[in-house]
Amino acid sequence: MGDRSPRRVRGTLRHPPHGPKGGVPHHRGRQGVLEQGIRHRGHGTPLLLRVRPSQPQQGLAGRHRGKRRCRPRVSQGGFPGRGTAPPGALPKQPVLRRVADVDTARGVLPDDARRAHEAIRAGLVSALALCGGPKTRRVLFPPYPVIGEAERRAVLEVLDEGRLSTFIASPGAQFLGGHRIRQFEQEFGEFHGARFAVAFNSATAALHAAVIGCGIAPGEEVIVPPYTFTSTATCALMHGAIPVFADVDEETFCLDPKALEAVISPRARAVIPVHLFGQPALMDELQQVARRHRLRVIEDCAQAPAATYKGTRVGVLGDCGVFSFQETKNLMTGEGGMLVTNDASIAEIARLVRNHGEAAVSPGEARSYKAEILGWNYRMTEFEAALGRCQLRQLPEQNRARQRLAAHLTRALGGLPGLRVPPLREGCEHVYYVYPLLYDASVWGIPRARFLEAVGAEGIPISGGYVKPLYLSPLYQERRAWAFRAYRGDVSYAEGICPVAERLHRETMLLIAVVRPPATEDDMDDIAAAIWKVWEHRKELT
Ligand SMILES: Cc1ncc(COP(=O)(O)O)c(C=O)c1O
Known part of the structure; x- marks a missing residue:
């Protein structure tokens, strides 16, 4: 001082x-x-x-x-x-x-x-x-939040139209969600310079889909900071993968690149840097370490929509980025999330994961009812998409x-x-x-x-x-998740590791x-x- x-x-x-x-x-x-x-x-x-x-x-x-x-x-x-x-x-x-x-x-x-x-x-x-x-x-x-006239009107339009969610997987124009969802995805993707944007009902759901989309296998390790919201780490457990915690940097409060390198084991497959409190993580240094060790990079941008790192908005610096629209966030829709990526295969898997694993085939093809992979119902409704489109327009000024x-x-x-x-x-x-x-x-x-x-x-x-x-919670201290049963590595959750x-x-x-x-x-x-x-x-x- x-x-x-x-x-x-x-x-x-x-x-x-x-x-x-x-x-x-x-x-x-x-x-x-x-x-x-x-x-x-x-x-x-x-x-x-x-x-x-x-x-x-x-x-x-x-x-x-x-x-x-x-x-x-x-x-x-x-x-x-x-x-x-x-x-x-x-x-x-x-x-x-x-x-x-x-x-x-x-x-x-x-x-x-x-x-x-x-x-x-x-x-x-x-x-x-x-x-x-x-x-x-x-x-x-x-x-907070402030609900303006634009949001009010947008939600009423959804009610008037009467189509609250069109994720019914039947063939046709709405195969990938209602028209507002598809518009919101397109606008959000363009805003970030990303080829694909996939809307979810939360960032947690989008993070889960990101882990699957990045090809992480159960039993593999995903490196995360411990100073973040719980689902930055639990998204790995949801897929049977194991969170490994690396310390944060005292300047940014985000993942420390040296700490990342120090915890990489042969089982490590991905890293999830978090842009904490609205501040971009040290992405150049983190990406260098990730490249050296062939780690996939999933950016957790839940707290930092439209934050920039060297002129680029966060979310498109790694393999994919995930945003939260939960009510306290800078861009909020009550609940909601978005995954952005330039990788077609991550986008494709993300759409499957959000929609029961049923094939997200092109509009026009007949519905197969065939589950391609294990999927969930992680779908956003038209209400959130309507709110999100209004909020996205206001985000830079906000x-x-x-x-x-x-x-x-x-x-x-x-x-x-x-x-x-x-x-x-x-x-x-x-x-x-x-x-x-x-x-x-x-x-x-x-x-x-x-x-x-x-x-x-x-x-x-x-x-x-x-x-x-996070590692100090009972979930990790007592290894209360199925993922730990099959895990053969030696991750530590001891006090003092970060x-x-x-x-x-x-x-x-x-x-x-x-x-x-x-x-x-x-x-x-x-x-x-x-x-x-x-x-x-x-x-x-x-
Ligand atoms: C860093 C971080 N990641 C993930 C999430 C999860 O977001 P959601 O509540 O939309 O699932 C949050 C929510 O606060 C968060 O702060």
């Missing part, structure tokens, strides 16, 4: 122009409470930071000096399952350019961060919400809005010690499915759990850890999910104000 300049911002905070003279308005409210620091919210709701008149308005340092430390009712911190806070020093700062660096170097606040600091000054006059002070944020963040909000929050948090903002990588576009921060407990002097408690009490939705590395993922989960990772439209920059200011407030009061939390 050495290249930050906390003094610049702290100087601002320690001499805030409170009161009428200083620009932060205050006036008498009801019940003799001084309403101070009225901030206009994007949604028209003023937030009032209340300070009792009997309390002198002064800088934080003075206000709490000599006072009893805040010891709320909760049990004394510590990390889940551990006694004390580990020192957990963060890795060195990334070599990559960060927005915060640029601003700190200039020594001035950029215009769009000024309001954040106004809010911070206002918030700092009060005690922590955890200690009985006013919350930084009293209203909920705006809900992602840009996420990027603007993320840049704003990064600037507003710039200079704050003990927090690493997401690095911007040259040539890559991050689409911020969530906004990740790294927490350094040794700088804050309080365990992450305590920090989360304090920021959460300020009214900010924030979480820590993300998933426990130390970076374990540390991220246990000690350093923080996630904020509301850095997305319809939230506004004012909302980001509230997040920054709450975190700065906790920073200034951190000694009361020990």
Whole structure:
């Protein structure tokens, strides 16, 4: 954290122009409470930071000096399952350019961060919400997803038409699904520069089909990161193949190419890099390792639709790519998924897998009812396809809005010690499915759990850890899947095999999910104000 300049911002905070003279308005409210620091919210709701008149308005340092430390009712911190806070020093700062660096170097606040600091000054006059002070944020963040008029109309058209799913495998124009599904596939494929796109009812289903389509045999190994959603790995088990976990890189939180190479055995057949949180994985390096060892590459793009790597959208960098349209995603249809590929045989197998294994022959041929391979019902309905087509048109602007909000929050948090903002990588576009921060407990002097408690009490939705590395679940610890019965290899799921993922989960990772439209920059200011407030009061939390 050495290249930050906390003094610049702290100087601002320690001499805030409170009161009428200083620009932060205050006036008498009801019940003799001084309403101070009225901030206009994007949604028209003023937030009032209340300070009792009997309390002198002064800088934080003075206000709490000599006072009893805040010891709320909760049990004394510590990390889940551990006694004390580990020192957990963060890795060195990334070599990559960060927005915060640029601003700190200039020594001035950029215009769009000024309001954040106004809010911070206002918030700092009060005690922590955890200690009985006013919350930084009293209203909920705006809900996601937003269903617009276009989506409403598109779904009603499906109802009016009365064909909700035409996957009945009878010969004719709809052999491969309804017309919206085929249009959605075509548009999604073109958007990615892929020859084929196959729609599914989830990314999990599409991942399962991808494993089969890539020719992985039961008993073979598929290498995956452990720091991801469960189905990145269970898609292998569904096919009788065995997930082998390789650690993630501390910069990107995605699969580490060196860790990948280290776990490759003669049984390894494929790798599934995940573009985690919206950030593309280190694809060049991963592809080099994959090529050297003849591994198929299935990109898990569930969290990163339209993120780019060196100018190419993720999903077409490997043999195939899989997307999720589940309700929280950047492009959402409630549930849904898509597989994209330039490989005709993967596309063909994927269509069979999604449709009971019945031959996806050309339209016009007679239905055979003959199952060619083992298949499932992984079909998307016309509703999701209708929503997906609307959402795809909005995706670039939605992602840009996420990027603007993320840049704003990064600037507003710039200079704050003990927090690493997401690095911007040259040539890559991050689409911020969530906004990740790294927490350094040794700088804050309080365990992450305590920090989360304090920021959460300020009214900010924030979480820590993300998933426990997948191999630590009972599914792997006790090998509770049929696939393990026939497996003759020596995969390890022991604690400690992926130390970076374990540390991220246990000690350093923080996630904020509301850095997305319809939230506004004012909302980001509230997040920054709450975190700065906790920073200034951190000694009361020990
Ligand atoms: C990285 C990753 N892969 C796969 C999935 C599975 O997506 P779905 O819920 O569409 O099956 C998710 C869902 O959150 C995910 O985050």
